[in-house]
Amino acid sequence: MFMIKKTSLFILLPLLISSCANISFSDASPLLKAAIFGYQSKPVTLKEFSDAQYSFAVVKFERGTEARLVLSSVNENGLFKWVGGDGVIMYTLNGKILKTVGLSHNFELLDWKEPVSQMARKNLVLFKNPNGIFTQEISRGSEVFSEIDFHYEGVIKVKFLKERLAIRDLRLKQENLYWFDNTGMVKRSIQHLNPKTSSVTLDFFYKF
Amino acid sequence: MKFAMNKLVSILLMLYSAFLLSSQDEYIYPSNAISFSNYGTSGLIQIPSARFHPGGTLAFNWVDNEPYQRGSIIAYPFDWLEASYQYTDIENALYSLSPGFSGDQTYKDKSFDAKIRLFQETDLMPAIAFGSRDLGGTGIFSSEYFVASKRINNVDFSLGMGWGILSGGQKITNPFGYISEQFEERTGQADDSQGGDFNFGSFFSGPAAIFAGAEIFLPNLNGSRLKIEYDGVDYEEEGFPNGAEDFDLAFKPIDKKQESKFNIGFVYPVTEGAHFKLSWTKGNTLSFGFSINANFSKENPSVKKRDNLIPISNGPAIKKANEIQDLYLYRNALKYLNQNRLYLHKASLENDQLEIAYQQNKYIKYAQSTGRVAKILDEISPDSITKFKITNLNAGIPMHSVVIDRNSLQLYESQKYSTPLKKDIAVLRGDKNTVYKYEPTIKKPAIFWSIAPSLRSQIGGPDGFYFGDLAVAFHSETLFASNLTLSVSAQAGLVDNFEGLKLASDSLLPHVRTDQVFYLKQSKDFNIPRLQLNYFTNLSKDLYGKIAIGYLESMFGGVGGEILYRPFHQSFAIGAELWRVRQRDFNMIFKFRDYETTTGHINVYYEEPNTNIVFALKGGKFLAQDSGITVDFHRRFQSGARIGAFFSLTDISKYEFGEGSFDKGFYFYIPIEYFFSNHSKPLTGFGLRPIQRDGAQALVHAKHLYGVTDQAQEFNVMRDWGYVYD
Numbered sequence: 001m002f003m004i005k006k007t008s009l010f011i012l013l014p015l016l017i018s019s020c021a022n023i024s025f026s027d028a029s030p031l032l033k034a035a036i037f038g039y040q041s042k043p044v045t046l047k048e049f050s051d052a053q054y055s056f057a058v059v060k061f062e063r064g065t066e067a068r069l070v071l072s073s074v075n076e077n078g079l080f081k082w083v084g085g086d087g088v089i090m091y092t093l094n095g096k097i098l099k100t101v102g103l104s105h106n107f108e109l110l111d112w113k114e115p116v117s118q119m120a121r122k123n124l125v126l127f128k129n130p131n132g133i134f135t136q137e138i139s140r141g142s143e144v145f146s147e148i149d150f151h152y153e154g155v156i157k158v159k160f161l162k163e164r165l166a167i168r169d170l171r172l173k174q175e176n177l178y179w180f181d182n183t184g185m186v187k188r189s190i191q192h193l194n195p196k197t198s199s200v201t202l203d204f205f206y207k208f
Numbered sequence: 209m210k211f212a213m214n215k216l217v218s219i220l221l222m223l224y225s226a227f228l229l230s231s232q233d234e235y236i237y238p239s240n241a242i243s244f245s246n247y248g249t250s251g252l253i254q255i256p257s258a259r260f261h262p263g264g265t266l267a268f269n270w271v272d273n274e275p276y277q278r279g280s281i282i283a284y285p286f287d288w289l290e291a292s293y294q295y296t297d298i299e300n301a302l303y304s305l306s307p308g309f310s311g312d313q314t315y316k317d318k319s320f321d322a323k324i325r326l327f328q329e330t331d332l333m334p335a336i337a338f339g340s341r342d343l344g345g346t347g348i349f350s351s352e353y354f355v356a357s358k359r360i361n362n363v364d365f366s367l368g369m370g371w372g373i374l375s376g377g378q379k380i381t382n383p384f385g386y387i388s389e390q391f392e393e394r395t396g397q398a399d400d401s402q403g404g405d406f407n408f409g410s411f412f413s414g415p416a417a418i419f420a421g422a423e424i425f426l427p428n429l430n431g432s433r434l435k436i437e438y439d440g441v442d443y444e445e446e447g448f449p450n451g452a453e454d455f456d457l458a459f460k461p462i463d464k465k466q467e468s469k470f471n472i473g474f475v476y477p478v479t480e481g482a483h484f485k486l487s488w489t490k491g492n493t494l495s496f497g498f499s500i501n502a503n504f505s506k507e508n509p510s511v512k513k514r515d516n517l518i519p520i521s522n523g524p525a526i527k528k529a530n531e532i533q534d535l536y537l538y539r540n541a542l543k544y545l546n547q548n549r550l551y552l553h554k555a556s557l558e559n560d561q562l563e564i565a566y567q568q569n570k571y572i573k574y575a576q577s578t579g580r581v582a583k584i585l586d587e588i589s590p591d592s593i594t595k596f597k598i599t600n601l602n603a604g605i606p607m608h609s610v611v612i613d614r615n616s617l618q619l620y621e622s623q624k625y626s627t628p629l630k631k632d633i634a635v636l637r638g639d640k641n642t643v644y645k646y647e648p649t650i651k652k653p654a655i656f657w658s659i660a661p662s663l664r665s666q667i668g669g670p671d672g673f674y675f676g677d678l679a680v681a682f683h684s685e686t687l688f689a690s691n692l693t694l695s696v697s698a699q700a701g702l703v704d705n706f707e708g709l710k711l712a713s714d715s716l717l718p719h720v721r722t723d724q725v726f727y728l729k730q731s732k733d734f735n736i737p738r739l740q741l742n743y744f745t746n747l748s749k750d751l752y753g754k755i756a757i758g759y760l761e762s763m764f765g766g767v768g769g770e771i772l773y774r775p776f777h778q779s780f781a782i783g784a785e786l787w788r789v790r791q792r793d794f795n796m797i798f799k800f801r802d803y804e805t806t807t808g809h810i811n812v813y814y815e816e817p818n819t820n821i822v823f824a825l826k827g828g829k830f831l832a833q834d835s836g837i838t839v840d841f842h843r844r845f846q847s848g849a850r851i852g853a854f855f856s857l858t859d860i861s862k863y864e865f866g867e868g869s870f871d872k873g874f875y876f877y878i879p880i881e882y883f884f885s886n887h888s889k890p891l892t893g894f895g896l897r898p899i900q901r902d903g904a905q906a907l908v909h910a911k912h913l914y915g916v917t918d919q920a921q922e923f924n925v926m927r928d929w930g931y932v933y934d
Contacts, residue, residue, distance in 0.1 A: 086512075130231035170235055171428040195235055 041066055044205060046152040055207045057082050059090070062198035071207075095178060095186025095204060096163075097193060105129050105194035109136075125167070127194045137166040148179050148188055151203065158187060165192060174199075237362055239431025239477040243423070244269040244499045246487065247341060247349070248280025248294050249321050252421040252437045253473040253487045253495075255374070257366040258337035258357035260325055263287045264505020264845045266876055271497030273489060275299040275447070275462050281896065282501075283876060285843045285851045286819075288325040290339075291874065293896060294318070295667075296349070301448050301458040313672065315457055317346055318898040334358035334365075340411070341373065348447055349373050352411050353419075353440075362425040368440065369418055372410070376442030377417035377469070384412045417442075421471075431480075435473035435487065439466070443490065467491030504878050505845035514885040517580055518547050523587040531590040537562070538646040544584050550577060553601055553690065554644035562589055565599040565606060565644065567690070572848040572879050572889050574600060574925045575626075578610045579932035582617055589614075599638055600919055603744035603911075604690030605752065606638025607920040608776070624933035635922050637776040640746045650690075657684035662699050664728060671711050677704030677732050691744040694758075695910050698739075701732045716864050717902040718803055720763065720831040724900060726794040727763060735796035737762040740910050750775045752917050760909040762796055764789040764831065768808075772913040779923045781813040781914060787907050789831070807831050807907055809838075813914055817923060820844045822852075824914075832902045834858040838871075846928075848879040848891065856904030864903070871904035873897035 041060060055071035069082035069090060079098070082090045088102040099108040110124040110133070120139035127134070146160035163176040174192040181187045189202045234240070242259040245251030248269045250259045261267065267282040275298060282292040294317075301315035323339030334356040342349035355368030370377065372394060384391035394414025419440025426432045443449060443466045448458035468491025475485045482500045489495055520526065530537040538555045541564060545552045554565040562585060571577035581598050589596075596617075599609040616632035662681035667674055681699035688694070706729045713722035740758040747753045755769040768787030775781075786808035793799035809828030815821070824840040836859055842852020855872035862869040875895030881888040918924055 127235060130234040132232035132235045134232070134235070169232075196238065 044151040044203070049152060049205055052205065052207065056205050057090075058203040058205070059084070059088075060201045062200075064198070090202075092202075094184075095180075095189045095202070096176070097191050097200075097202075100193060103194070103197065105196040107193040127196070129196075134167045134169050137168070139164045143180075146179065150187060151205075156181070156187070170195065233362070236427045237425040237431055239480050240425070241431075241477065241480050241483075241501070243433065243435075243475045243483055243485070244280070244282070246271045246273045246278070246489070246495055246497065247321070248278055249282060249290055249292050249323060249339070249341075252366060252423060252435045253439075253471040254489060255366065255368065255370075255419045255421055255437050255440045256323065256337075256339055256353060256355050257364070257421075257423070258325065258329075258335040258355045259364070260284060260287060260290055260323070260337070261501060262503055262505065263289075263843070264847070264849060264851070265501055265503045266851070266878075267499060267501035269497065269499040271485075271495060273487075273495035273497075274464065274493050283851045283874065290321075290323040291853065292321045293874065293898070294321060294342075294349075298447055300451060300460050300462055301455055303457070305457060317348060319343065319346070319349060320898070329358065334367075347410075350410070351375070362427065364423040364425070365420075366422070366437075367418070367420045369416055370440045371412050371414060371416050373442055373446045374419065374440045375415040375417040376445075376466075377419035377438060377440040379415060379417050382412070382414065382416040384416075415442075423475075431477040433475045435471075435475065437471050437473075439469045439471050439489070464490060464492045504847055504849035504882060506847060512885065513881075513887060515887055517583060518544075520544055520584070520587050526588045527590060530588055531592075535646070537589065538648075540588050541585060542648055544588060545581060548580060548584065550581050550584070552648065553650075554599075555646040556642075556644040557593070560593055561595040561597055561611075562593045563597040563599070563642070563644065565601050565642075567601040569889050570887050572881060572887070573928035573931045573934075574608070574919045575928045576887075576931040576934050578612075578925075579934065582612050582932075583621075586614060586617060599642070601638075601690070602919060603693070603742075603916050605744060605746045605917075605920075606640055606642070607917065608638050608922065608925050609636040610634070610925070611636065621933060626930045626932045629932065630926075630929060635925055637749065638746075638920065652688060654687040655684060656687075657682065659683075666709070666724070666728065672705075672708050675704075675706055675709050675728070677706060677728070678702050693742050693911075695738055695740045695742065697737045698735070699737065700734050704732050706732055713902075715866055715902045717832040717834065717860065718805075720791070720803075720902050721900050721905050722902050723794070727796060730794035731762075731796035735762070736798075737796065738910060742911050744911075744913075744916065747771065750920075752913050752920070754911070754913050754916070756909060756911070759792060760787070760789065760907060763792055764907055765792050765800065766790055766804075768907075768909075770913050772811075772917060774914075774917050774920055776920060777922050779815045779817055779921065781811075781917075781921075783811040783813075783913060785809055785811065787909070789907060805831060805833055809906065811914070815844075815923065820927075826906070830856075830858060830903070831905045831907060834860045834903050836904060838904060838906065842875070847882060849882070850875075850877045850891070850893075852876070858904045860903050866901050866903075868899040868901060871897065871901065 044058060057069045058066055059069055060066045067084050067088065069084045069088065072081045072083040074080050078093060080092045082092065090097055091099040098112050100106045106128040108126045110126055112123060123136050123138060125134055125136040141162040143159045143161050146158055147155050148158055150156050158179040158181060161178045161180065163178065165174045165176060166172065172195060176192060177190040178186050179188040185206060187204055190199055192199050242250045242261050245256060246254055249256055250261065251257045261284045263284050263286045265284040269280040269282060271278050277297040279295045280292050282290060284290055296317040298315040298317060303313045303315055319342040321341045322343055323337050325335060325337045327333065327336040329335035336354065336356045338354050341351045351370055351372030351374035353368050353370040353374050355366055357364060357366045382391055391413045395410045417440060419438055421435065421437025424434045426434060448454040449462045451458045451461040471487060471489045473485060473487030475483050477483050481502050484498050485496065487495045526540055530540055534557045537557065541555055542552045545566060549568060549570045551567045552564055553567060556563045566581060568577045578598050582596050585596050594614050595611055596614060597609055597611045600607050611634040613632040616629055620629045660681050660683065662679045663676060665674065665676040679699040679701045681697060684696045686694040709725045709729055711725055713719045715722045736759060738759055738761060740756050740760055743755045745753045750773055752772045752774065753769065757767040759765040766787055766789030768785065770783055770785035772781055772783035788806050790804040791801040793801055807829050809826045812825045814823045821841055821843050825837060827837040829835045836857050838854055838856040840852060840854040842850045844850050853874040855870065857870060873896050875893065877891040877893035880890050880892050
């Protein structure tokens with residue numbers, strides 16, 4: 001899970017063609033394409049889903065590469081632990097990320113007890129690297145029916161929910177988005193974690 | 209006791225919350241990256257600060273601040289040293305008095321600035337730095353200064369004292385005047401100077417003045433800053449304020465005189481490494497610009513590496529099969545190493561030790577490639593093998609061998625403990641007399657080639673600011689034997705704007721470089737920059753040799769060679785090279801011109817182990833038959849990036865050398881792998897001279913022995929030992 005630092009690309013581009021170091025365009029073109037258009041997502045096929053032994057989530061940071069996290073455990077409170085190959089771990093409560101480990105800038109909701117809250121509430125949020133604790137105000141909009149194009153399943157009917165986040169100390173206002181299937185499980189979500197990272201999109205594939 | 213404990217807990221909690229609060233600031237002020245002044249060095253608006261980017265940072269700054277447009281390249285070889293090259297367009301002067309020569313192009317000034325940190329900031333004391341502007345240029349921006357910077361909460365204060373052009377602030381008595389009368393008056397460039405001299409004689413002389421300013425970090429505005437300063441620039445002395453009175457080529461005075469000594473500016477960080485800036489200077493001038501910077505020193509590249517070893521799908525079965533016959537082991541080693549671009553050349557099994565010799569051009573860190581070879585061998589080797597001896601070849605020559613205890617390799621692998629593994633390895637000089645039992649037949653000649661774009665540029669000449677061509681280039685390396693190679697580069701031009709180039713050389717020396725205009729124009733359709741046949745040999749212990757013949761570089765072809773003594777357990781090397789060369793025709797294809805010469809140097813290298821600074825001293829006869837020395841030094845960073853500078857002094861006068869007085873410049877190289885998800889050994893970058901002249905020009909042949917034998921020194925192998933499990 002990574003993104004290209006745009007500043008580095010400003011420096012790379014002239015070097016690519018003025019250098020005597022002979023950079024192969026077969027190496028360069030995917031990088032440039034990714035820098036301009038972002039990394040393209042690859043839809044999960046039915047075979048991939050069937051072959052998967054455990055539930056998994058496809059995670060993608062804005063313009064970054066896609067990664068897969070496998071469901072490693074579920075505790076008695078319904079907290080899901082998703083583990084990635086490169087040491088990234090995400091804890092979710094019905095799709096809402098409560099804690100991350102292994103990212104360059106991690107995040108943790110410190111006193112979260114329930115799934116996407118029905119009521120407006122305040123929470124302490126801990127951002128890591130650098131460390132900072134802030135009070136986050138969370139409120140939610142009403143659910144509306146919607147449709148999404150979801151990998152091998154095609155267009156499916158979902159319930160859509162918007163969660164509003166505000167940190168007054170940082171004058172920061174953001175929105176997390178959730179799409180629930182008809183069983184009430186989150187199928188897709190776009191969430192904001194640490195202010196130093198871009199938003200993350202998660203697509204969940206449950207094997208239970 | 210309980211009270212004391214409570215007190216201790218309270219103190220710890222207070223300290224922790226203070227720590228959190230200070231970290232919390234980094235979200236409120238998310239960008240603390242040092243910003244640049246309009247003069248292209250770290251600072252406020254017009255004045256410098258005592259701030260430095262971390263070592264290994266490269267930056268570019270561009271500013272339009274009437275009557276100047278200035279582009280700067282800034283390098284930080286160390287945390288305490290800032291070196292920058294300034295290219296300034298001066299709008300009230302012409303490049304020359306001859307419109308037929310330079311048209312209406314305005315005057316271009318090139319200069320070097322440097323700044324050194326004297327004291328680092330502490331809780332109570334500010335950072336203090338000394339710097340000089342226009343250190344090696346025409347002197348029209350020449351100034352020296354001491355400056356102190358202290359950050360208090362979200363405000364970074366700077367206070368300094370300046371001389372020369374920076375003596376425009378609050379005037380004070382020059383303190384150096386108490387030491388000697390010579391500091392009372394500021395002198396210009398020496399009479400015989402052709403510009404480009406370091407005019408140390410005028411340092412700290414003439415009037416002195418105080419300047420000051422503050423950079424205020426604005427909360428929750430993405431790291432934006434407001435800058436306010438009391439200007440230190442003396443606009444009556446800077447550039448050509450009075451037009452033709454100051455300089456023949458100045459066609460008008462500067463329109464806007466200073467109306468206010470206070471400047472104000474705003475910096476908006478688009479990202480941590482890219483800033484846009486706007487400022488109001490002199491009370492009447494709006495300036496704007498941008499800067500970009502990136503740090504290339506760290507092992508934290510832009511793109512995370514994703515090319516792990518290709519897994520061996522049925523390792524235990526292969527291991528079992530390899531117990532039957534040694535040949536199976538050799539062949540499987542060949543197969544699984546090759547598929548990871550680690551090319552096995554030789555192998556031998558002696559008792560419990562498996563020896564292999566391999567070549568690679570993928571990993572910049574030799575320990576990493578050794579570690580990967582060891583990992584593959586460990587997966588496929590029968591359990592009876594307890595040691596691996598892994599020899600790294602380059603140009604067919606054994607460069608170094610690492611003997612690794614297999615048990616230790618396995619023991620520390622899960623936690624990637626490279627340090628304890630060090631105790632169970634031996635790093636040996638490569639032995640060319642080792643006899644191997646297995647040598648796979650490699651089809652010769654083996655040809656490796658690629659096609660890539662190529663750009664040649666000429667920037668800042670009198671004919672126009674930029675001339676260049678874009679070409680498609682073919683590069684190949686043909687191996688007739690592992691130590692006999694042919695390097696070829698050829699390129700076909702696609703588009704260019706060379707028609708306007710017309711500056712002929714005025715050099716008094718043989719035109720070994722200054723006929724560049726003819727080379728560019730006449731080779732624009734097709735050219736062969738290099739066609740070089742190389743033969744490498746290991747003459748004896750620690751002594752290496754090379755012979756080369758062909759079109760050795762774009763302007764010279766010929767024959768010659770070099771020898772290099774590089775003791776394995778030391779960090780120095782001594783070499784000599786001698787070449788008989790003839791100047792190539794301007795079309796850079798096959799023909800030659802009449803000029804020919806013999807050139808050669810004695811080269812001494814030393815790499816300082818703690819700072820990783822490589823010093824090179826090269827003395828001898830150059831292409832234009834002048835004799836002298838070149839001093840070159842660069843710092844090699846953990847990532848493999850290099851930032852360096854050079855200068856040459858030869859037996860020609862400043863007058864004979866021409867503009868610039870002597871040859872000098874700087875360069876930087878960045879590992880290509882910094883930008884890609886795959887490991888890659890080559891570096892990319894460029895070098896920059898203020899002006900290209902003929903004096904002190906050495907032959908630029910490919911595959912210099914010092915580079916080829918880089919891994920023939922224990923120091924260079926062990927430097928990156930931490931990556932053996934990577």
